[in-house]
Amino acid sequence: MTHRPDIRFLLNGADVSLKDVEADKTLLDFLRLERRLTGSKEGCAEGDCGACTVLVGRLVEGALTCETVNACIRFLASLDGCHVVTIEHLRGENGGLHPIQQAMVDFHGSQCGFCTPGFVMSLYALWMANPEPTETEVETAIQGNLCRCTGYQPIVAAAMAANRYGSPARDFLELERTGLTERLAALKDGRRVVTGPADNQAIVPADVDDLAAVLEENPNATIVAGSTDVGLWVTKFMRPIGPAVFIGHLEELKSVTVTDTALELGAGVTYSEAQETICEIFPHLKSYWDRIAGCQVRNMGTIGGNIANGSPIGDTPPVLIALGAQIVLRKGAGQRSLPLEDFFIEYGKQDRTPGEFVTSILIPRPREGQLNAAYKISKRRDEDISSVAAGFSVTVAGGRITDCHLAFGGMAGTPKRAEKAEAALRGQPWNEASFQAAARALGADFTPLSDWRASADYRLTVARNLLQRFFLTHDETTAEPVDLMSA
Secondary structure, eight states: OOEEOEEEEEETTEEEEEESOOTTOBHHHIIIIISOOTTSOOSSSSSSSOTTEEEEEEEETTEEEEEEEETTTOBGGGGTTOEEEOGGGOOOTTSSOOHHHHHHHHTTOOSSOSSHHHHHHHHHHHHHHOSSOOHHHHHHHTTTOOOSSSOSHHHHHHHHHGGGGOOGGGOHHHHTHHHHHHHHHHHOOSOEEEESOGGGOEEEOSSHHHHHHHHHHSTTOEEESSOTTHHHHHHTTOOOOOSEEEOTTOGGGOOEEEOSSEEEEETTOBHHHHHHHHHHHOGGGHHHHHTSSOHHHHHHOBHHHHHHTOOTTOSHHHHHHHTTOEEEEEETTEEEEEEHHHHEEETTEESOOTTOEEEEEEEEOOOTTEEEEEEEEOSSSSSOOOSEEEEEEEEEETTEEEEEEEEEESSSSSOEEOHHHHHHHTTSBSSHHHHHHHHHHHHHHOOOOOOSSOOHHHHHHHHHHHHHHHHHHHOTTOSSOOOTTOO
16 A cells, blocks of 8 residues: 555645644644644643634535534644634634624623633534524533633623524535535545654554554554543653554444444544434433533544543443443454453553454443433533543342442542442342442442542442432432432
């Protein structure tokens, strides 16, 4: 296979071709330092504040899709074949302010202005997709944007009024859609990209077979999917990541397949891409999914990456373990599958050999009598890392608990099932006493650590309370319904 030495993409409609792109070069540094597009700000350098928000357009099944992303943790090499839109490119029909910008002015949605470009870009993406949003939809769209000045209400008001100032049908990006789609399609030449210096090389495989070949050649390379974790390795820990293999563009890893028995997700499916289907099949995950980071991170982060990274506080492993998920891994031409819970060996160690990568996640459909719940406890309700995450799946037949999976994150060095608590429940009657016994058994399952997110005592108390909450939520004799996500 012939290799290409340059990254090619569109920036605000202009063609860009860059050679010698280092693996750890971020989009934000490129925009600000090399192109002097300084509207995008660096506030946190970890994808948390949203001041760096830009739009990235890409082709999905031949159609142009634009999403908000955090430029501070998005690597430049991952943009091959994409269209980047920054705040500088926005304009109204007559060259004046864009409708979102004018609404922000009229509703006093900006004070110091540092965060404003990021808010505008997030609201622009919302307006294009949903020009008449509800207040809740606006709040969801700006989960990933933080403001120290306005108190958010003027920003929400501006978002809800933006459609008075213009129609998305007349927006410049919509009018250019056909041409942009054709230009992006022309950038796809089916070749592997190899660029950057030898000690900081970026590799963009042509397809999944090429990915397997690349990892056989570079078994210790850093695999970068959404970069929501790896980005922080660079911006916060100054860790070298080269050679890095970028896989976020691989369509073969983005399949979402629904069968009579299971949901199969490609490892490259992002949280946003999975959300509609996974919440339809597993309704208990709807509120939980909305609390995974903010829109920018959900648009970038992948479920396979969240698993492969092996973090004990990752959001998806506990709930997927509780549902009995399996994963498929590939190395070269060979594949193997294993239960997700067996993938995590100890802190920082997973059952994945050099050169091996996750290809898909298989989640069984709910069975009759199966009661499911997912819980996320964090310091901040929105866009925060879990102190404790939990997934529960309990099967009840004839008033007796016949099976149960209780999985936790943040309670040990890996996402882990509470085997002793499960044993205390299995075979017992469905009643509060059974769950109280299981809660007591959690002390034998876990010895959590104390850190700045939560103390060990707090974590254990929370875990026990969540079992009580699960029972009260699902018990038909409970007088008042319990909101799964009220905490």
